[in-house]
Amino acid sequence: MSRENRELYHHDHHFLRDRNDLPFHDDLSPFFSQRPGTGASQELQGFFHLQAASPYMNITEYLHGSSDYGLLSKGFNTSCSSPEMFGPRDGGLVKRELVVDTSIGTNLNVSTGGGDGGTTPLTPNSSVSSSSSEAAGEEDSGRCKKDQLKVEEEEKQQLKGSEEGGDKSKKVSKPRKKAEKRQRQPRFAFMTKSEVDHLEDGYRWRKYGQKAVKNSPYPRSYYRCTTQKCSVKKRVERSYQDPTIVITTYEGQHTHQSPATIRGSTHILAPPPTMPMSFRQDFLMHQMPQLSASSQQGEANPSMYLPTLPPLQQPQFPDYGLLQDIVPSFIHNKQP
DNA sequence: CGCGTTTGACCCGCGC
DNA sequence: GCGCGGGTCAAACGCG
Numbered sequence: 212m213s214r215e216n217r218e219l220y221h222h223d224h225h226f227l228r229d230r231n232d233l234p235f236h237d238d239l240s241p242f243f244s245q246r247p248g249t250g251a252s253q254e255l256q257g258f259f260h261l262q263a264a265s266p267y268m269n270i271t272e273y274l275h276g277s278s279d280y281g282l283l284s285k286g287f288n289t290s291c292s293s294p295e296m297f298g299p300r301d302g303g304l305v306k307r308e309l310v311v312d313t314s315i316g317t318n319l320n321v322s323t324g325g326g327d328g329g330t331t332p333l334t335p336n337s338s339v340s341s342s343s344s345e346a347a348g349e350e351d352s353g354r355c356k357k358d359q360l361k362v363e364e365e366e367k368q369q370l371k372g373s374e375e376g377g378d379k380s381k382k383v384s385k386p387r388k389k390a391e392k393r394q395r396q397p398r399f400a401f402m403t404k405s406e407v408d409h410l411e412d413g414y415r416w417r418k419y420g421q422k423a424v425k426n427s428p429y430p431r432s433y434y435r436c437t438t439q440k441c442s443v444k445k446r447v448e449r450s451y452q453d454p455t456i457v458i459t460t461y462e463g464q465h466t467h468q469s470p471a472t473i474r475g476s477t478h479i480l481a482p483p484p485t486m487p488m489s490f491r492q493d494f495l496m497h498q499m500p501q502l503s504a505s506s507q508q509g510e511a512n513p514s515m516y517l518p519t520l521p522p523l524q525q526p527q528f529p530d531y532g533l534l535q536d537i538v539p540s541f542i543h544n545k546q547p
Numbered sequence: 548c549g550c551g552t553t554t555g556a557c558c559c560g561c562g563c
Numbered sequence: 564g565c566g567c568g569g570g571t572c573a574a575a576c577g578c579g
Contacts, residue, residue: 298578417551418553419572419573420553420554420572421552421553421554422570424568425568433570444570548579549578551578551579553571553575553576554573555574556571557570557571557576558575559573560567560569561566561567561568563564
C-alpha cells in the first residue's frame with residue numbers, strides 16, 4: 212500500500228467515525244430512512260441512527276437466519292451496514308457502506324413464513340416503510356391497466372398517423388415500445404467511498420443515460436447490464452455532500468452469472484442461496500471489488516484484500532464468512 | 548465493424 | 564392543466 216493510500220485510509224476512518232452527516236441524495240434518503248414524523252433535516256441522522264440502533268440487524272444475519280425473502284426483505288429494509296473494506300483498486304481507494312432498499316420493489320416479498328413480509332412493523336428503530344411494498348403492488352396493478360390502455364391508444368394513434376402520413380417529430384419517428392409497463396424492481400444501494408465513479412463489480416454494464424441531479428453538481432449515470440435478457444440496471448451518482456462517496460443503486464436481478472464468477476471465483480465466496488441472485492452476486496462483488504476486478508483479469512489474488520483485515524477477521528470461509536466476520540466488527544466500531 | 552459513451556429529446560409520474 | 568424532475572431512448576460519435 213502506498214503512502215498515499217495509507218493517508219486515505221486514515222481519512223476514511225475519520226469519515227466513518229466522525230461524520231454524522233452521511234451524505235444522501237434526496238431521492239435516496241427515503242430508502243434509508245423512512246421514519247414517519249421525522250423532518251427532512253433528520254434524513255441523514257436517520258440512517259446513522261439505524262446503524263447504531265440496530266446492531267443486530269445486519270445483512271449477515273439475514274443471510275444466515277432467513278430462509279425466505281420476506282425476512283430478507285425485512286432486514287434489507289431495516290438498512291444494513293457493511294464493514295469497512297479497504298484496498299487499492301483501479302488506482303483508487305474503495306470503502307463501502309452497504310444500504311439496501313427493497314421498499315420500492317415487490318419481488319422480495321415472496322410468501323413470507325409469517326406472512327408479515329411487507330406489512331409487519333418492525334422495531335421503532337427500524338426504517339422500514341412497511342406500506343411501501345404494498346403500495347407499490349397496488350400501484351402496479353393500477354398502472355398496468357392504465358398502461359395497457361395507453362398502449363392501445365398509442366397504437367391507434369400510430370395507425371392514424373401513418374394513415375395521415377403525419378410525422379410531427381423527427382426525433383420520435385419510432386414510438387417507444389410501452390407494451391411492458393415499467394416495473395419497479397427491488398433496489399439495492401451501496402455507498403462507496405471511491406475515487407472512481409463506475410466500480411467494477413464483475414458484470415458488464417452499458418451506460419444508457421446521464422442526468423444532472425438536482426442540487427448536485429454531479430450527474431447521475433444510468434447503466435444497464437449488457438447481457439441479453441438481463442434487465443438489471445444500476446444508477447451511479449456521487450454524493451453532493453461528500454464527493455468521495457459514490458452511491459450505486461442496483462435494480463433488478465441478474466438472470467445470469469457474472470463473468471467474473473464464471474471464471475472461477477465462486478468457490479471462494481459462495482453466497483447463500485437464499486439471497487436473490489443479483490443481490491448475492493452484486494453484494495459479494497461489492498464486498499470484494501479487488502477480487503472481482505482481479506479475477507476478471509485472470510489474476511485473482513485474495514491476498515490483495517486479506518491484509519486489510521485484522522487477523523481475526525480474515526475470512527475462514529468457504530462461504531460468506533467474510534461478511535459474517537466483518538459486519539459485526541463494523542458495528543462494534545459504531546458502538547459507544 | 549462492433550461495442551460503449553455522450554447527449555438532447557422524449558416519456559411519465561407527481562405535486563401544486 | 565401545467566411544470567418539474569427522474570428515467571429512458573436512440574442517433575451520433577469515439578475507440579480499439
